[in-house]
Amino acid sequence: MIRAHEAQAIREAEAPLLAATPTDALMTHAAFAVATAVLEELDRLGARRSGTTVLLLVGGGNNGGDALYAGAYLARRGLQVAAALCTDRPHERGLAAARRARVRTHDVLDAAGRPREELLTVLADRAGVWLDGLTGIGARGALREPLAGIVTALADRRAAMPDEPTVVAVDVPSGIGVDDGTVAGPVLRADVTVTMGAAKPGLLARPAEALAGRLVVVDIGLGLGEAALARLGPADVADLLRPPLPTDHKYTRGVLGLVAGSTTYPGAAVLAAAGALRTGVGMVRYLGPEGPTRLVHERFPEVVAGSGRVQAWAAGSGVDPADEGRAEDVRDALRRALADGLPAVLDAGALALAPERLPATVVLTPHAGELAQLLTERGERTSRADVEAAPLPAARRAAALTGATVLLKGATTVVAAPGGTTLTQADGGPWLATAGTGDVLAGVLGALLAQRAEDLAGGGDPDGALTAELAAAAALLHGRAGTRASAGGPVTALTVADALPGVVADVLASP
Numbered sequence: 012m013i014r015a016h017e018a019q020a021i022r023e024a025e026a027p028l029l030a031a032t033p034t035d036a037l038m039t040h041a042a043f044a045v046a047t048a049v050l051e052e053l054d055r056l057g058a059r060r061s062g063t064t065v066l067l068l069v070g071g072g073n074n075g076g077d078a079l080y081a082g083a084y085l086a087r088r089g090l091q092v093a094a095a096l097c098t099d100r101p102h103e104r105g106l107a108a109a110r111r112a113r114v115r116t117h118d119v120l121d122a123a124g125r126p127r128e129e130l131l132t133v134l135a136d137r138a139g140v141w142l143d144g145l146t147g148i149g150a151r152g153a154l155r156e157p158l159a160g161i162v163t164a165l166a167d168r169r170a171a172m173p174d175e176p177t178v179v180a181v182d183v184p185s186g187i188g189v190d191d192g193t194v195a196g197p198v199l200r201a202d203v204t205v206t207m208g209a210a211k212p213g214l215l216a217r218p219a220e221a222l223a224g225r226l227v228v229v230d231i232g233l234g235l236g237e238a239a240l241a242r243l244g245p246a247d248v249a250d251l252l253r254p255p256l257p258t259d260h261k262y263t264r265g266v267l268g269l270v271a272g273s274t275t276y277p278g279a280a281v282l283a284a285a286g287a288l289r290t291g292v293g294m295v296r297y298l299g300p301e302g303p304t305r306l307v308h309e310r311f312p313e314v315v316a317g318s319g320r321v322q323a324w325a326a327g328s329g330v331d332p333a334d335e336g337r338a339e340d341v342r343d344a345l346r347r348a349l350a351d352g353l354p355a356v357l358d359a360g361a362l363a364l365a366p367e368r369l370p371a372t373v374v375l376t377p378h379a380g381e382l383a384q385l386l387t388e389r390g391e392r393t394s395r396a397d398v399e400a401a402p403l404p405a406a407r408r409a410a411a412l413t414g415a416t417v418l419l420k421g422a423t424t425v426v427a428a429p430g431g432t433t434l435t436q437a438d439g440g441p442w443l444a445t446a447g448t449g450d451v452l453a454g455v456l457g458a459l460l461a462q463r464a465e466d467l468a469g470g471g472d473p474d475g476a477l478t479a480e481l482a483a484a485a486a487l488l489h490g491r492a493g494t495r496a497s498a499g500g501p502v503t504a505l506t507v508a509d510a511l512p513g514v515v516a517d518v519l520a521s522p
């Protein structure tokens with residue numbers, strides 16, 4: 012599991028260490044890790060260290076101090092290092108250390124504090140590695156001038172260079188929303204981000220996550236409390252799954268009630284059933300019209316048609332809320348879930364049918380447009396673009412407004428529980444953006460909720476912490492199934508479902 016902490020929590024954890032250690036000890040430790048990451052990246056690229064020039068982009072705070080100390084380490088390892096001082100008050104001891112190590116320093120601001128773009132361009136063109144030490148967790152909002160102009164000029168320059176430099180961000184790419192992943196202004200996209208103490212939420216949530224590159228987390232001995240955001244790995248998902256026991260039978264493994272598909276969209280019934288069955292449940296009870304029922308039985312004769320005792324519900328995939336008959340089936344499933352205190356997934360058409368408030372063991376699975384509609388219907392006028400610009404805050408807002416756990420689908424999936432638990436997963440790839448994969452995901456999540464129903468039913472998990480982890484687990488399984496099915500090429504929703512058993516087996520076998 013990757014745990015991310017907000018800037019303030021990092022600062023609070025740093026404070027006692029800063030007080031207890033010699034001046035700049037923490038910073039030089041961090042800087043050494045940055046230098047090591049640069050050398051490892053050069054080795055990975057097969058670049059000669061001695062022939063490499065590194066350009067330090069130095070801001071006015073301790074982030075710049077990290078970069079200066081890192082430059083000193085790199086200069087002592089034989090690299091050519093130049094420092095572009097993008098501030099009139101660079102970190103003094105870092106600057107002295109850099110100069111002692113023969114780092115060439117250049118003031119890239121003129122007397123009026125404006126960027127000397129010609130000098131900056133010359134320095135940038137000469138360097139195969141740019142170290143972004145402009146701002147770290149001390150930044151507030153979008154980059155202001157002159158840093159905004161410097162970053163814009165460098166980004167333009169980089170795009171024009173035949174051989175792009177490798178950009179290594181110190182702590183975070185300067186200018187991202189460290190705590191929420193938003194990008195309000197220019198940011199220099201990094202190939203590698205070397206972050207201190209712990210990941211930050213902005214490095215695990217889009218759009219900022221897409222600008223961070225490969226993440227290297229440096230342990231600097233911080234004692235940190237509860238994470239603000241987490242990301243599951245396969246071992247974490249293995250702990251959440253409930254593989255069958257010798258004493259199990261189909262009713263103890265979890266029975267999922269499925270209200271998906273319709274006369275208009277019969278295929279969603281098959282896809283959601285496939286997602287559930289191939290993730291592993293004791294049984295699926297399917298409730299739907301004759302057409303989809305027949306389709307489901309052609310593919311999965313083991314599915315039982317009609318109502319009966321279930322441990323979880325999945326409803327809404329392939330249902331048009333305007334189809335009154337089918338909408339009533341969805342409402343009925345939800346009424347039963349709420350009456351029996353059972354967990355449920357509300358997907359697609361069910362989202363528009365969801366009541367104002369729901370328990371945390373109900374998971375809403377909107378994409379950005381559906382979340383925008385859900386927020387707008389609850390009085391918070393929001394567009395798809397608003398959600399895509401700030402998915403983490405949007406998902407958290409929806410969880411707070413509805414009381415449900417929200418799984419916001421996207422290139423990075425965001426899961427937010429009303430009690431504050433937040434996770435993001437980025438296990439899939441763009442090939443998953445194809446019709447029907449959302450139906451499969453609803454089935455996967457339904458299966459996990461049915462497997463763990465005894466921990467969720469009857470008011471279990473009131474703040475949605477376990478429900479959120481199960482939703483994130485579903486996103487990991489679904490994403491990995493998409494990657495497995497794709498093998499670099501296109502997928503269909505059914506091939507994603509077909510890949511699930513292998514993914515579950517791999518996850519259960521993970522160390």
Ligand SMILES: NC(=O)C1=CN([C@@H]2O[C@H](COP(=O)(O)OP(=O)(O)OC[C@H]3O[C@@H](n4cnc5c(N)ncnc54)[C@H](O)[C@@H]3O)[C@@H](O)[C@H]2O)[C@H](O)CC1
Pocket residue numbers: 025029035037038041070071072073074075077145146147148149150151152153154155156158181182183207231
């Ligand atoms: N303290 C330590 O020993 C360690 C710190 N780490 C590194 O330090 C930074 C945090 O440093 P801090 O001085 O608090 O702030 P920053 O350097 O991140 O940025 C402040 C700097 O930037 C200017 N600024 C703020 N907002 C903006 C903006 N929107 N646009 C332009 N400029 C802005 C502000 O005026 C200051 O000059 C942390 O990230 C680590 O890199 C070590 O890693 C651990 C030890």
Ligand SMILES: [K+]
Pocket residue numbers: 074143144145146147180181182183184185
């Ligand atoms: K930075």
